[in-house]
Amino acid sequence: HQEVQVCRAAQIPARLCSHASRTLRCGSTSDAPTTHAKIAAQELERDACAKGAGALASAARVQQLGRPEALQAQRRSVPNPFVPSTYARRPPLAYRLCSLLSGLLLVPVRLPLFLLAVAVAVVFATLATAGCTEVNAMHFSHVRKTALFVVRMCTRLMLWSLGFLFIRTRGTPAPRALAPIVTPNHRGFLDSLWLYWAFPYLSFVSAEEHLHIPLLSRLVKAAQTITVRRSHSASRNKARQEINRYSKSSDQMPQVCIFPEGTTTSGCVLLSFKSGAFEPGVPVQPILLRYPNKYLDVSWLYGNGSILSILFRLFASPFSYMEVVYLPPIAPTAAELMDPKAFAQRVQSTMAAALGVSVSEHTSEDTVLQGLAYSLGLPAHSGVIEFGALEHVYGLDRSTAKLLVKEFARLVAAADDESAGGGKSERKFATRGSGGDGKAREGEKAREKGLEAVYQDIECAVGTSAPAQSVPGGLGAGRLSVQSWAASLCHDGSPSPPPPSAALVGELSALASRLGVGGEPERATLELADWVVGMLELRAQWLEREGSQRSPGILGGGAAGCPGGGAKATVPDEAALLAALHIAAMAEAPVAMPAADGSFQLKLRA
Numbered sequence: 001h002q003e004v005q006v007c008r009a010a011q012i013p014a015r016l017c018s019h020a021s022r023t024l025r026c027g028s029t030s031d032a033p034t035t036h037a038k039i040a041a042q043e044l045e046r047d048a049c050a051k052g053a054g055a056l057a058s059a060a061r062v063q064q065l066g067r068p069e070a071l072q073a074q075r076r077s078v079p080n081p082f083v084p085s086t087y088a089r090r091p092p093l094a095y096r097l098c099s100l101l102s103g104l105l106l107v108p109v110r111l112p113l114f115l116l117a118v119a120v121a122v123v124f125a126t127l128a129t130a131g132c133t134e135v136n137a138m139h140f141s142h143v144r145k146t147a148l149f150v151v152r153m154c155t156r157l158m159l160w161s162l163g164f165l166f167i168r169t170r171g172t173p174a175p176r177a178l179a180p181i182v183t184p185n186h187r188g189f190l191d192s193l194w195l196y197w198a199f200p201y202l203s204f205v206s207a208e209e210h211l212h213i214p215l216l217s218r219l220v221k222a223a224q225t226i227t228v229r230r231s232h233s234a235s236r237n238k239a240r241q242e243i244n245r246y247s248k249s250s251d252q253m254p255q256v257c258i259f260p261e262g263t264t265t266s267g268c269v270l271l272s273f274k275s276g277a278f279e280p281g282v283p284v285q286p287i288l289l290r291y292p293n294k295y296l297d298v299s300w301l302y303g304n305g306s307i308l309s310i311l312f313r314l315f316a317s318p319f320s321y322m323e324v325v326y327l328p329p330i331a332p333t334a335a336e337l338m339d340p341k342a343f344a345q346r347v348q349s350t351m352a353a354a355l356g357v358s359v360s361e362h363t364s365e366d367t368v369l370q371g372l373a374y375s376l377g378l379p380a381h382s383g384v385i386e387f388g389a390l391e392h393v394y395g396l397d398r399s400t401a402k403l404l405v406k407e408f409a410r411l412v413a414a415a416d417d418e419s420a421g422g423g424k425s426e427r428k429f430a431t432r433g434s435g436g437d438g439k440a441r442e443g444e445k446a447r448e449k450g451l452e453a454v455y456q457d458i459e460c461a462v463g464t465s466a467p468a469q470s471v472p473g474g475l476g477a478g479r480l481s482v483q484s485w486a487a488s489l490c491h492d493g494s495p496s497p498p499p500p501s502a503a504l505v506g507e508l509s510a511l512a513s514r515l516g517v518g519g520e521p522e523r524a525t526l527e528l529a530d531w532v533v534g535m536l537e538l539r540a541q542w543l544e545r546e547g548s549q550r551s552p553g554i555l556g557g558g559a560a561g562c563p564g565g566g567a568k569a570t571v572p573d574e575a576a577l578l579a580a581l582h583i584a585a586m587a588e589a590p591v592a593m594p595a596a597d598g599s600f601q602l603k604l605r606a
Helices: 002-010 014-024 032-046 050-065 067-077 093-128 142-161 190-198 208-212 216-222 233-248 307-316 334-338 340-355 364-375 387-394 398-419 437-449 451-463 482-490 502-514 528-549 574-586 600-605
Strands: 168-170 181-184 202-207 226-228 255-257 284-290 323-326
Touching: 067 387, 067 502, 067 528, 093 142, 093 216, 093 307, 142 190, 142 216, 181 190, 190 202, 190 284, 202 208, 202 233, 208 216, 208 226, 226 233, 233 255, 284 340, 334 340, 364 387, 364 398, 387 398, 387 528, 398 482, 398 528, 398 574, 482 502, 482 574, 502 528, 502 574, 528 574
Parallel strands: 168 323, 181 255, 181 284, 202 226, 202 255
Antiparallel strands: 284 323
8 A cells, every 4th residue: 555655656657556556465475565566666777767666665664664663763864954053052152252252343333234235225126126016927127137236236245244255156057048947955044145146137936925024025026036825725826837937938037046945944954845846847956055154053943043133143253154056957857847756856866965965854844833833832843743754654734734733732731731730631621522611601502513613612722722831841841641642532521531441551552662652651751743653653554444344434334332333353443543533533524423412522432
C-alpha cells in the first residue's frame, strides 16, 4: 500500500506501479514487498529515473522499519531548520562589550541613514506607480524604470547602513532571456533587499498581507509583486497564472523571484520546494545566500527576536557578512516539463550540494503549526513536526494538523491542571460536555442541533482555552504522559469517567516505545510530534483493518457492541478505534453514529 502511494505521488509510469500492486497480492510472503521494490528500483535505474528509484527504496525502508520507526529515524537525522543558529547561545563577554561600544557610536549614524533611504525609496516607488490602476498588468516605461533605479540604489544603501559594506559574490545574475525565474534560498527580509539591487528589473512573489503594511506596501506595488493568500485556493491559482504570464511574456516584463521553500529558515537544511516556480517549464537560476555571522543570525524565526531587534543588532555590529552565489541557469528536461515536482527536486538537490547541506521534508506548513503552538502556550519549536513526511506517509493535511495541535495543547493544559490540584475531571474534559450549568445548557442546545454542532462547540472551546502562562508549571514542558493520553481517549463524558483499561495503556505504551519514548507507562511522556505520529499511526491501523473488511461505515459494521453485532475477530485494538474516531470528530468528518441521546463522548464510544 505504501509503495502504491509513493508511485502515484511520484507519477511513476503504470508499468512500474504494477510491481507495487503485486505486493498487495503477496501478503503471505514477508519478503515479497521488498523483492518487488528491488525489481521496480532496478527497472527505474535502467530508465535513468533516480527519483522513482529513491521513492521505491523509501517505501521498502518504511515497510522494513515500520511507519513510526522510519519517521523517527528521519527526524533524528535532520536538524530543525526553524531554530536560529544562535538560539540559547550567549555570546562571549568581549563580543557583547564590543557591540555595546560600537552601538553607541554607529547607531546614531546608521539609523538616520537607514530611515532616509527608506523614505527616498517610498517616494520614488510612489512616483513609479503614479497613475497606475493595475500595476501588474502593465509594462513600465523608461521613466518609471528610472524611478525604480533610484529605489534599487536605496536598497543597497539600506544594506550598507546595516553593516553590509562589502558583499562577496560569485557568478553573475542571468538575464531574463536565459532565466525568467530566479529561485534563491530564503533566510530573511535582507534577501529581498540584495536581490532587488542585484537584478535590473525584478519582481517577487509575496504574501498578500504585505500590501497592508504601511510604507512597505508602496515598495511591494512598485516591484510589481505577485501577491498570494495561501489559505485561499482561488488566490493560489491566480498567482500561478500570473507567474506563468510573467515568465512567458515579452522581455518588457520583469524577472520573477520566487523563494521555493515558501518560508525562512536558519539555512542548516533546504526545505521541500513548492512547485509554483517550476510549473511554467522555463529555465530558472538558483541563487545561494549565506550569512556567515558567528554570533548574529539574521533569520526571521521564532526565538530570534523581532525584525526591530534584528535591525538594531545589525546597526550596532561594525561589520556584517553576506555571501551570494549565482549558479548557472537550469532548464527542465522533456520529462520534467510534464512533472514540475521532479524539476523542483533536481534544483533542490543542486542547491543543497552547492550549499553543503542536506534536504528535508519540512515545509512552510511547519511554520504555521509552529505559530499555532506558540499561541497556545506550547514551546514554539514543538510545532515543527516535519509536515511533508507526515503528508507523504499518512496523508496529513493542514486543517487536521492544526486540529491535532489544538487538541494536544488542551490535553497538556488539562493534565497540568490536574497535577496542580485543580478540578480533576470538571475542567479536564469541560470542552467535551461536562461541568457547570452553562455547559449543560450548551450541551442541550448542541444535541438539538445535532452532532455537527457539538464538533463546532468543541473547536470553539479549544480555541478559547486559558493561556498556558496561568497554569502552574504549565505548558512550558509541552509533554503529555501516556496515562493522560489513554484517559483522554477513553473518557465517556461523565463527571466520574472510568479509568483507562490496562489493555489500552499497554497498546499506547508499546506505540510510545516504537516512537522512541522510553520509561515506565506512568512516567513516559510524549512531545507534540510524537503524539501526532502516534495518533496518525493508530488511525492508519484502523483504516487498514476497516478497509480490509470491505464493510460500510467507519465502524466497519462488524464491531461488537455496535448495532448489528458481529464477530469478535473483527474488533480492532481499542487504541486504534478510539484514535480514528477522535480524529474524525476533530475534522468534522461524516461518521455513521447511533442517534442515541447522550454526550459527545458516549456517541464516540458507541
